[in-house]
Amino acid sequence: MRKITLLLLLVLLSQNTSAKNNLTETQKLAATCKVWGFLKYYHPKVANGEFNWDNQLLEKLPQIEKAQTKEEFSLILENWIDDLGPIKEIAPIPVAKEVEYFDKNFDLSWFANSN
Numbered sequence: 001m002r003k004i005t006l007l008l009l010l011v012l013l014s015q016n017t018s019a020k021n022n023l024t025e026t027q028k029l030a031a032t033c034k035v036w037g038f039l040k041y042y043h044p045k046v047a048n049g050e051f052n053w054d055n056q057l058l059e060k061l062p063q064i065e066k067a068q069t070k071e072e073f074s075l076i077l078e079n080w081i082d083d084l085g086p087i088k089e090i091a092p093i094p095v096a097k098e099v100e101y102f103d104k105n106f107d108l109s110w111f112a113n114s115n
Contacts, residue, residue, distance in 0.1 A: 021069050027115075028064055028073055032057075034110060035077055045084055056080075 036057050039046050046053050060080055067073040 023070055023073055032064055043084055
């Protein structure tokens with residue numbers, strides 16, 4: 001009886017630890033869409049049309065689907081971003097203090113969400 005209980009406990013613990021490191025398809029797709037959408041509008045080479053960005057997504061989806069762990073998934077996204085090339089650094093543009101900008105719809109708080 002002890003052996004069966006110990007075996008069940010080991011199986012449950014191994015499933016629990018592997019589940020923490022694995023991602024669901026929904027989590028992978030949600031994170032991919034966020035990264036893809038952000039880069040579409042904010043990466044200079046993508047925004048200028050140097051890449052067929054829709055096609056890039058379709059090419060990466062099979063790799064993303066095969067990723068089993070957070071580390072594999074993260075590596076795919078990192079390599080994808082690195083393949084876009086370096087971004088030229090520019091000096092910050094000074095903002096006039098008397099100008100009011102409409103930024104009510106500008107919300108990047110999702111970027112800070114680690115989930």
